[in-house]
Amino acid sequence: MKKITLALGFLVLFAACQKNTQKPENPSPKKPNIILIFADDLGYGDLESYGATQWTTPHLNQLAQEGTQMNRFYVPHAVCSASRAALLTGAYANRLGIYGAYDHTAKQGLHPAEETIAEILKAQGYATGMVGKWHLGHLPEFLPTRQGFDSYYGLPYSNDMWPHHPEVKDYYPPLPLLQNEEVIDTLDEQSQLTTLYTEKALEFIDQNSDRPFFLYLAHSMPHVPLYVSEKFAGQSEQGLYGDVIMEIDWSVGQVHQKIKDLGLEENTMIIFTSDNGPWLSYGGHAGLTAGLREGKGTSWDGGIRVPAIFKWTGKIPEGKTIEDPAMTIDVLPTIAEITESPLPEKLIDGESIWPLLTEGKAKARPYFAYYNRNELQAVFYENWKLVFPHRYRTLPKDAELRNDGIPVKYEHINLEKMELYDLSLDPFEQIDLASKHPEIVQKLNEMADQARKDMGDALTDSQGTGQREVGRVQ
Template sequence: MTKHRCLSQCLLWILFPPSFVYTLSTNHPNVVIFYADDLGYGDIEPYGHPTSSTPNLRRLAADGLVLTQFYSAAAVCSPSRAALLTGRYQMRSGIYPGIINVKRPGGLPLNEVTIAEMLKPEGYKSAAIGKWHLGLGNNSMYLPPSHGFDVSLGLPASPAQCRCSICFYPNVTCHSAPCHSDEYTPCALFNGTKIVEQPVDLLTLDEKYVAEGRHFIRENVKSETPFFLYYASHHTHQPQYAGKETSGTSLRGRFGDSLAALDWEVGQIYQELEENGILDDTFFVFSSDNGPSLSLNTFGGNAGPMKCGKGTTYEGGMRVPAIIHWPGRITPGRSFEFSSTLDILPTIASITKAKLPAVTLDGYDMSPFLFDGMHSVRESFFYYPPNVNTEYKSYAVRYKQYKAVFYTQGSRLSNRMNKDVDCRGSTQRTYHNPPMMFDLEQDPSENYNLSTKHSPEKDIVEMIIQMRADFDARMVFAQSETRKPKDDSLMPCCNRGCIPFPSCCHCIGNTSWKTPTLLDSDEKGF
């Protein structure tokens, strides 16, 4: 925002109340979604972790709205990202069961409308930076350029689906990653649909992402073009890594170093918004794709008071941290309103006046509680497991503060030796009739089952049973994109036909592409 515009806005705030200012403000605010990977509800300072150091997220939270009842639509990577970008449960687009592997030809169908595609008619430029994990396919057909993004830089999946070597200074090899196997090609960095570095240098990858993100912001500010930046960090998914800025800096060890790298990325993007004077013109959302990978022990995250973690439909698998920041529009504080990643697309449509996609949406506009001091429109949420199928469908339903649990199942991602037997991968699917029920406002850890014959909540249980039956009956499962036959030749390789494949795929220093440089190498964010 220019100084002239800032003075005009300040005068407007003096003359009129904030709610009136909102109705007069531009219909084309910038949008930033910063998406963490495998970050648990209890991992960052604003959510109470005692030894995490996340000063940039702490300030974002202090100036923004911390959501305490926010859910990802899935407990693993690919389906949660599909739901975020389309506002639809993952089954509708075929991103089930599980995740998309780079060896499989599937991906987010090209007829699905993403946030980027929704905003394009409104004149927005869009960028996708970081982890994609919604398919690579033949000839890179499923990468971000095919889904409305004008700029993209990133890996097609997480570094766990490729070889790696060094993850921390000084020369520390990756933990819990296929570093020395022939299962995958080396990590390939894509600029658009072209590989520009393979294997990617994880120790400098964050710097490349941040430089591209900052450059994208600056260029759009110069051209006075509204923009959408989808920044999907690799942190804190395995294998954890961190560059020079954060290696060896955390009390939480290498996971903490990776978390500090995530916080540094947030700070850099925030700083670019601040330096260009557009913080109050930018709707900024920070969240995580699913709960923590407890199977990694201290190399994994923390779900705080929530039960279990990644891969499960317990609260620890799907309730995630979320902070929404928009100075002058959103009052800082903590919100107990119920919302989901599914709600982000319709909310962005509302604030930008973009036309909603002409498809079945599962999200709700969050504007009533973000801007108007009202309650959330969302009253229910359906928990679908990573291995969802048409026979079992949803495992649980939340209605207002109540959660009715019809099926429970553990996950290897929540640790095979977890002290809570319910979380372990060896704990098979169990049907509960009547369903268990928990009051999540009083019992977020799901400790006390309220569903008994003489329970005063019996009528609520019966109502939720019917809600589930009705919703599951209407759910349309598209053809699965994650279970198409594997084909090793689909793995990214910058010099196809080389021998021995897949280890031979190397092309460091592609001179046809140059990374934008950071304004100052010692910038650290806020």
């Protein structure tokens, strides 16, 4: 009898173990992978789907055909460090105390207490990797590995911050290439940079294909100085700039194809956009605005409207274009929504545009454009844009633009009064409608006043109550 009882006990235990090891009939789905590709100084008109004709971008064309293209997508700051801070935190960079473009002398960076896309996803079990240009502080305290990224490979700041800068030779030290927090090389030429970034991105995807991952691929190009590998040298009709764009397009194609090859297409969202418009003073080494007014370093649409493509097979419509406005500050809350991640504890400014991407439902709300040290230069609302009096740079009308990587000098213009534009009818900002629509001017100015109370405004000597401390070291 004792033996029978013991045998039955073993059978019950065995059955229980078998039951516990069986996979559930409806396992919870894997959270979506996120790939965020961020170009540097890429113009609104630099992709074929946005009007480029002097070079080809077949892989980005395919991404747009298989996803949704946004035709009024903005950055809030037309300059490197500020733009990247806004993208990664979902907050206006001036709220965070970040302005301009940091160089090798900067003793500050993104505050460690700010939460990035990488940090909110890492808390959800994601593998997080960054490849490319960081530009939010080069000191160890501010590097990507201190802001939620498991791994990092790239440059700590812009690729022109090196001894060969055409205007300030020998001011910058050798250009460091980092692996995590270690300088593994210094670059004296950059022809393999886009290829290296691409290879590292593919490695990261391969290594983490069995778990949710977030890849932030921030290309250094087409920011000057322009370099291209032998694969694309001489490939475009335009010259070196076109070659560089074609290599970036190739890089996007490599990443896109890798996702398809691994069977991850239906569980991966890919976002492609740029940090600001083209650096027009570099002439043939700068991109295209597709007719938009001015370029990088201004709050006219040529400086802050950028190409943007969102693709997620089965979730985001294919071959669709969206004309409603959105901004890079909306990327983090959108990713938070689709990954069911909590938003950062500190206040952010963006909101999820998932309903806009999937259903075409836009929420009417204002967006703001800042430049210099906390100057509120423009406010958007639906089709309207109100531009405030400020000083901005422009190319002289008689400027002889070059094609050798040497910039011409800007001149500066003082905008003396508020100007109002209907971007649905006048995307090139040529017809000031302020005198015809005083009620719209008043409405947008009231929105701007709320922003001034919150984040301040140097143009009106307004002090904000919602600004936070930037990260600093002594």
